[in-house]
Amino acid sequence: MAQVSITVNGKQRTGDVEPRLLLVHFLREQLDLTGTHVGCDTSQCGACTVLVDGRSAKSCTIFAVQADGSEVTTIEGLADGDNLHPLQDGFWEEHGLQCGYCTPGMILSAVTLLEDNPSPSEEQIREGLDGNFCRCTGYQHIVNAVQNAAAGRA
Amino acid sequence: MIPSAFDYERATSVDDALARLAARGGAGKLIAGGHSLVPLMKLRLNEPGALIDIARIPELSGIRGQDGGIEIGAATVHHAVATSDLLRARCPVIAETAATIGDPQVRNRGTLGGSVAHADPASDYPATLLALDAEIRIQGPGGTRTVAARDFFQDLFTVDLAGDELITAVRFTPTRTAAYAKLYQRASRFAIVGVAAALDVDGGTIRRARLGLTGALSHAVRLTAVEDALAGRPATADGVAAAAARAGDGLNDVNADIHAGADYRRAMVGVFAQRALKAALARSQESAP
Amino acid sequence: MAAPVLPKLVGQRVKRREDPRLIQGLGTYVDDVKIVGLRHAAFKRSDVAHGRIRSIDTAAAEAMDGVEAVFTGAQIAEFLDPMPIGTPFPSPEHRAVATDVVRYVGEPVAVVVAAGRYAARDAADAIVVDYDTRPAVVDPEVAMTGHPTVIHADFDNNLAVPLVPSGTGVSPDGKTVDDTAVDRAFADADVVVSQRMVNQRLAPTAMEPRGVVAHYERGKDTMTIWSSTQNPHILRTFIALLNGMGEDQVRAIAPEVGGGFGAKINIYGEEYVVASLSRRLGLPLKWTEDRSEAFLATIHGRDIIGYIDVAATRDGKVLGLKLRLIADVGAYNMLLTAAIPTLTMLMANATYDIPAIRTTLTEVFTNKTPTDAYRGAGRPEATYFVERGMDMLARRLGMDPAELRRRNFIPADRFPYATQMGAVYDSGDYAKALDRALANAGWRELQRQRDAARAEGRLVGLGLAMYVEVCGLGPSASLPTGGWEHAQVTIERDGRISATTGASPHGQGNETTFAQMLADQFGVPLEHVRILHGDTGVVKQGIGTFGSRSQAVGGTALHLAGTKVREKMAKFAAALLEAHEEDLVFEDGRISVQGAPDAGKTFAEVAAYAYVPVPLPAGLDPGLSEEAFFEPANNTYPFGCHISMVEVDRDTGELALLRLVAVDDAGNLINPLIVEGQIHGGLAQGIGQAMIEEVRYGADGQPLTGSFMDYAIPRAADLPRFELDATVTPTPVNPLGAKGVGEAGTLGSTPCIVSAAVDALSGFGVTHIDMMLRPEKLWRIIHGGQA
Structure with a gap:
């Protein structure tokens, strides 16, 4: 077992973990942060996306021990108290989700997307979401949601 | 999916990593971003006894220009390469190559050294390192050594790197007149075929061409026949087209899978060689005074 | 009938009430359920496509830390009956965990119960199974010969359902068949187009894989089962049945469910096993499917071959249609497996007034994952076959594909309309949907753009498809669960x-x-x-x-x-x-x-x-x-028209979807924002089928598309911005006038894209291309000589 200390959503969290414990399982099972989901085994679908040290990353492809000392933001830590993050608002406003399973990862990918490029074109939004699958929406309302958030931040 | 159990250690320096690797005998494996290794471990296709984490060794990360060359630390993530101002100004082909890898999250974690050491036959970097005539810098118990990219990629998942060595950096002489073109495998976003082309153009004539190919064979190779055919030709689209169009013709043992048969891949080598060459030529014209 | 609901909130684009919890990560999906004492199950699955189990060695697994129990299929069979199905067709015995013979890669052969998820996986991996392998068969037209293997002993030639006729001249019980009218239609025809078409196998891939938690409480003698299911009440019925419990003793909960697309209608072996082991062991037990398992163990969709013949006059009036269907159902019948292809027969009339139709259906077992309902479930297949047939006819006659459709539509004043296939279409105005789509797309202008692009050497094509589907399922006579x-x-x-x-x-x-x-x-x-x-x-x-x-x-x-x-x-x-x-x-x-x-x-x-x-x-x-x-008196029959424009890269064969124009008529709409989302999602899946999705097996029955590394589903950048519109033709079947819209997008999009690709490559003499439109396939058409 190894001890890890990870700052999750602004709070330092520690735990004894098997080295093979995936970060996503540390978040979900040890910290009860079940907003981060698992949708594949091979690092494609992006349902497990969180921010690691400020940038989007697939928490199913990172061992918790690798994240020792890092800062992690999950969907549960995105809102500022009762104020939703502009992307959360955007997804709600534009019907950017249906079953909601991909949504936390999709939103966190979009956070990095908009940090890198605050005024993306539609094409840039679509390409910026290459690492996130949605089987419900056909992505059009997701694109609208990111545009909505970008417009709100501008 | 869940990997088999292993031990984990974090190395603080290259020497420390090498010492830990040595102590593990053959059971240790290096991990930086883990984006080649972890998916294989989850599917239990790779079951190392110990992982030695080199992601946070300071000297392994970063992009530095020195002595007219550029050196990229092995633990530098694809995103850093793709967005580097230095690379985009002086050697856009490698930034462009990095930008085609995987997806944004993968690029935020995956590293140059990991990709090169893993040497997936469909990975993107090897083609570009070959076209740039890059050197792979390696450190091991016996000290440091340098291997040319064309000697480094040897076979399927096989490179000139011993189990007790690590890649510290990749070095190359930057050029603006180079480009990478890739046919995506639509599921994995790896290359069905990827070709990187670098040209030395002088007075409207191609003095020398270097082409690296990935995706088509068991490992990335230089397309030397095309390189020879291009040398001395006019630096125009028509000039490169004929030489490149048959680029795949002489290749043996071309990969075939559900995504692309061998004939098709062979033909795509020509198509993407042309595309890479044309894009490189366009850059040569941009950068002309 | 006018809708009595006052248009105040109904008809408005109201933001969803589900969303606040989902966008904050506060929803509870089944894998989020935790119970004190919860154990985890993992399945050992067959890695051979067909074979007899010689031996299973569970000793190493049982000795591992944290492992509480290991059960082989034979042990499970001592207390769990074979799985029931929901269709009236004869069906081979299907055990939740194989006892003797395995028939597809991924079929469970043993199950582990352990303290944790990781320990359960380790132990499952430590089980060693020795198989006496048998030949496998993956091509249904080969399987029908009974060679090289018979998968189920009582099903000669691997026929799950032997030839069933339907359509004109077939008696309601299917026992007498009069071909006179169909034969005459073909004898009178000026032109007949014929084509074999494959509607390929797909993986549903809801983003949330399946999962189940069962909690048997001995004191109360009750079972609570959480499952990622589309129908908790049906789950309750079957879980009670197989556990010998009353429905009053079983509580089934579908928490947040991360997509279903038909694949979560089924009651799966894992659900039965987890429930019965929870009861037997007196423990709460969870199983969560990995994506790698999902590609093998969750049902697949489609996989049906259609031989279509369309008979018509030279001015484009369709006189008759024949459609011979061969459905590859995989290794077993699941809940609705056998019924899905019958919906393809039911909808063979499509939107057209066709005087004589003969369909036949044969269902065949192969050594592949079982098929069942996947979004559209039988109707996209019918639409695909008939619309591709109509497109081929238009091409043969040199007629505009829109004009050909128009000449054959069931007129708006003929509803309710009894089809040759036994359906009664409730309401419709197909010409209106076609006209709206043509106007929105700018059909003439698109044709000019296509021709101009071709003059420059570009391979641009246009496709159009009509659809009508059977929705609002349905009267109880049509559903074994009740409708x-x-x-x-x-x-x-x-x-x-x-x-x-x-x-x-x-x-x-x-x-x-x-x-x-x-x-x-x-x-x-x-x-x-x-x-x-x-x-x-x-x-x-x-x-x-x-x-x-x-x-x-x-x-x-x-x-x-x-x-x-x-x-x-x-x-x-x-x-x-x-x-x-x-x-x-x-x-x-x-x-x-x-x-x-x-x-x-x-x-x-x-x-x-x-x-x-x-x-x-x-x-x-x-x-x-x-x-x-x-209880509705009838199904509903929504309809629409989809138009696409595509371009093929001459050098690579890559297909780009440039435009997708859809007009859908689902009757009255309660929330147009949600309706648009449903159509968008359906379109993406229909486009995925046309362009990038295909489950493939090797000749030995080994799956070749076992992960998202090899099975593509559409990403955001694969799709254009869809151009939607609606016509509104309310249904008289219910007082809301609403028809249903969840599957619509998968119907028209698929054939219209294939027709557009054929149009783009028509200069190379091609009249049909089977899906998926893999770049290599298109490249071979373009470069036939050198391929």
């Missing part, structure tokens, strides 16, 4: 409205659309209404969400229950206000007498009286809670 839906509407003691629905959603937004309806019905704000679903402990009865039925059937049940409560509430209000019921107005959360709004009573006041009725008005019982079952 009704149930609802209960309650005015709580504080005046708030709670309503239960048996239409358990998995992304459809029923909490919003149903609340919109009830809010309008009662004249209250949306916030006063809560929709409860997905828990058989709360929702007394139900069928579930599939077949685009939740609004048309579930919504109607709610409307009917709401009507009953409103009538009773009016009686209490009338007593309080000393007024006549018919003079009351429900508005802004109050009930008042017409013309005297100030004298009204709030919902809370009326409810307080109804629950403490002193004095009790004559003829009334206390309380305000009413339920309703709604």
Whole structure:
């Protein structure tokens, strides 16, 4: 077992973990942060996306021990108290989700997307979401949601 | 999916990593971003006894220009390469190559050294390192050594790197007149075929061409026949087209899978060689005074 | 019939009420469920496609830390009966865990119960199975010969369903077949087009894989089962049945469900096993499917070959149609497997007035994952075959594909329309949808653009497809589960409205659309209404969400229950206000007498009286809670027209979708925003089938598309911005006039893209291309000589 200390959503969290414990399982099972989901085994679908040290990353492809000392933001830590993050608002406003399973990862990918490029074109939004699958929406309302958030931040 | 159990250690320096690797005998494996290794471990296709984490060794990360060359630390993530101002100004082909890898999250974690050491036959970097005539810098118990990219990629998942060595950096002489073109495998976003082309153009004539190919064979190779055919030709689209169009013709043992048969891949080598060459030529014209 | 629902919230683009929890990570999916003492199950699965189990060695697994029990299939069979199916066709025995012979890669052969997820996986991996392998067969047309193997002993030539005829001249019992009319149609024809087409196998890939938690409580002798299911009530029925328990003892919960697309209608072996082991061991037990397992063990969709012949006059009037279907159902019959291809037969009439149709259906076992319902379930296949056939006919006749359709439509004044296939189409105006789509697309201008692009050497093509689908499933005669839906509407003691629905959603937004309806019905704000679903402990009865039925059937049940409560509430209000019921107005959360709004009573006041009725008005019982079952008299038949423009890269064969114009008619719409989302998602799946999705097997039955590394589903950048519009032709089948829309997008998009690709490559002499439109395939057509 190894001890890890990870700052999750602004709070330092520690735990004894098997080295093979995936970060996503540390978040979900040890910290009860079940907003981060698992949708594949091979690092494609992006349902497990969180921010690691400020940038989007697939928490199913990172061992918790690798994240020792890092800062992690999950969907549960995105809102500022009762104020939703502009992307959360955007997804709600534009019907950017249906079953909601991909949504936390999709939103966190979009956070990095908009940090890198605050005024993306539609094409840039679509390409910026290459690492996130949605089987419900056909992505059009997701694109609208990111545009909505970008417009709100501008 | 869940990997088999292993031990984990974090190395603080290259020497420390090498010492830990040595102590593990053959059971240790290096991990930086883990984006080649972890998916294989989850599917239990790779079951190392110990992982030695080199992601946070300071000297392994970063992009530095020195002595007219550029050196990229092995633990530098694809995103850093793709967005580097230095690379985009002086050697856009490698930034462009990095930008085609995987997806944004993968690029935020995956590293140059990991990709090169893993040497997936469909990975993107090897083609570009070959076209740039890059050197792979390696450190091991016996000290440091340098291997040319064309000697480094040897076979399927096989490179000139011993189990007790690590890649510290990749070095190359930057050029603006180079480009990478890739046919995506639509599921994995790896290359069905990827070709990187670098040209030395002088007075409207191609003095020398270097082409690296990935995706088509068991490992990335230089397309030397095309390189020879291009040398001395006019630096125009028509000039490169004929030489490149048959680029795949002489290749043996071309990969075939559900995504692309061998004939098709062979033909795509020509198509993407042309595309890479044309894009490189366009850059040569941009950068002309 | 006009919709009686007042257009206040109904018809508005209301933001979803589900979303606040989902965008904050506060939803509870099945893998989020935790119970004290929870154990984890993992399955050992066959890695051979066909073989007899010689031995299973579980010793190493049993000795591992944290492992509590290991069961082989034979051990499970001692206490778990074979899995039931929901269709009347003869079916081979199907064990949840194989006892003797394995018939596809991924079939369970043993199960481990361990303290943790990781320990369970380790132990499953440590089980060693020795197989006596047998030849495998993966091509249904080969399997039909009975060679090289017979998969189930009692099913000669691997025929799951031997040839079943349907259509013109076939008696209702299917026993007598008169081909006179069909033969005459083909004899009279000026032109016949014929084509073999493959509607390829797909993986549904809901983003949430399957999962189940079962908690048997010995003290109460009750079972609670959480599952990622589209129909918790059906799950309850079957779990009770196989555990020898009463339905009163089983509570099934569908928590947040991360997509289903038909694949989560089934009751799967893992659900039965986890429930029975929880009961046997007296432990709460969880199983969560990996994506790698999902590609093997969750049903696949489609996989049907159609031999189509279309007979027509030279001016484009279709005289007759033949469609011979061969469905590859994989290794076993699941809940609805055998019935899905019958829907392809049912919809062979498509949108056309075709005087003579003969369809035949054969279903074949192969050594592959079983098939079952996947979004559209039989109807996209019918649409694909017929629309591709119509496109080929148009090309043969040199006729505009839109004009050919128009000449054959069932006219708008012929509804209800009895088809040759035994369906009665409720309502339709196909020409209107076609005209709208042509106008929105700018069909003539698109044709000019295509021709101009071709003059430059570009390979641009246009495709058009009509569709009609059978939705709002359906009368009980058509569904073994029953085809009704149930609802209960309650005015709580504080005046708030709670309503239960048996239409358990998995992304459809029923909490919003149903609340919109009830809010309008009662004249209250949306916030006063809560929709409860997905828990058989709360929702007394139900069928579930599939077949685009939740609004048309579930919504109607709610409307009917709401009507009953409103009538009773009016009686209490009338007593309080000393007024006549018919003079009351429900508005802004109050009930008042017409013309005297100030004298009204709030919902809370009326409810307080109804629950403490002193004095009790004559003829009334206390309380305000009413339920309703709604059994539709018929299915609904939504329709539409999809148009696409594509370009093929001459050098690589890569296909780009440039435009997708859709006009869909689902009758009256409750929430157009949600409807658009449903259509977008369906389009993406239909486009995925045409362009990038295909489950592949090697000749030895080994899956070649076992992960997202090899099986592509559309990403955002693969799709254009869809251009949607709607026509509205209400259905007379239900009082809402709503037809259903969940599957629509998958019907027209697929054939219209294939037709566009054929159009783009028509210069190379091609008249049909089977899906998926893999770049290499298109490149070979372009570079035929050198390929």
